[in-house]
Amino acid sequence: MGLPNHKSAIGKSPSVNLKAHCDTVVAAAKNRPTVSDGLDVLVTQCARYIERQGNLTDVTNQLFHQGTLIDSAFIVYDMHSLACQKFNGDLGCSWLDDIHCYSDRDQISFPSVLTSSGLNLAPRLQVAGQEFRDRVYVNEYNVPMVHIAKRSCHWYYRSFSRCIASEGEEVGATSVGNIEDSSSVTLTNGLRVAVIVAGTLQRFMFSSTVENLIGPMVKSNVVVDYYASLTTVSSKAYRSGNVYMDHIQPDPTLPKSVFHDSVNIEEYTRESIGSHLASVGALTIHESIDIDSEPMLKARRQIALKKKHMKTRTSDSHCLMCGMKRLGIGLQIPIGIF
Secondary structure, X not given: OEOOOOHHHHOOOOOOOHHHHHHHHHHHOOOOHHXXXXXXXXXXXXXXXXXXHOOOOOHHHHHHHOOOOEOOOOOOOOOOOHHHHHHHHHHHHHHHHHHHHOOOOHHHHHHHHHHOXXXXXXHHHHOOOOOOOOEEEEOOOOOEEEEXXXXXXXXXXXXXXXXXXXXXXOOOHHHHOOOOOOOOOOOOOOOEEEEEEEEEHHXXXXXXXXXXXXXXXXXXXXXXXXXXXEEOOOOOOOOOOOHHHHHOOOOOOOOOOOOOOOHHHHHHHHHHXXXXXXXXXXXXXXXXXXXXXXXXXXXXXXXXXXXXXHHHHHHHHHHHHHHHHHOOOOOOOXXXXX
């Protein structure tokens, strides 16, 4: 099971990554001293893994960058074939070796162990937009050996039931093998465009943006980064006094859900953007957003107020000078006195 994007797993980090998980475990030790058998060792372990993760030129290290963090509370082992039995045995021994060498936090060890296993992410999942789907890792013969369920299926979201595949849709060797990687986008004209959407989910028009804006730009070899910040709370539309603005409906192509969260809409959006070979820079869906408390915005407002104050003082001085001239009052400045 993929590690969820949840405060219990990554604290306040905006993304799921190894450092955030390490920091969250260490922070938890303040209230729970027995969180690990050796906190000092855990800190050293994380530092070594993260240092290795930063070595982007190391080919064997690629799995660190492909969402290998898991919640080890839910694991299923397939022991039907001798190949699976051998792989599971080797993986288990390597995993226990790292746990024995370092700390007992097995979720910290797993990414390093999977990195050393020699597996690679299935080619079809290397396409932009698939980062938040199920992760399937294959061996040198393109045979699936490890399947990490997408993190949105985690029980934290009460959504495990919606992640059960229908009969015939299971991820298998035929669905991940011999598929070309089409994720590369050539920046031939030097253009990169950020599409930024902010507003309420109840008036979120998504399909038209993909078909009429993002799609044509990508076909023209423009690299597109998509950002969206949406709220689920009901709010009045801009110029709501115009009668028709009070009757705008959500995009009918967005998936419906009986669940309280919007994970399914987020997944659909990411996959749709990725299928057009564009990338999702950030996508957040919250009940409400407190814009006024945003530190960067507060800082910008302070700067703007200072500039406005300085401009007002300069303008007042200018008006005073003009008024004195109109009254025929001259200024006498003593020479040599500064």
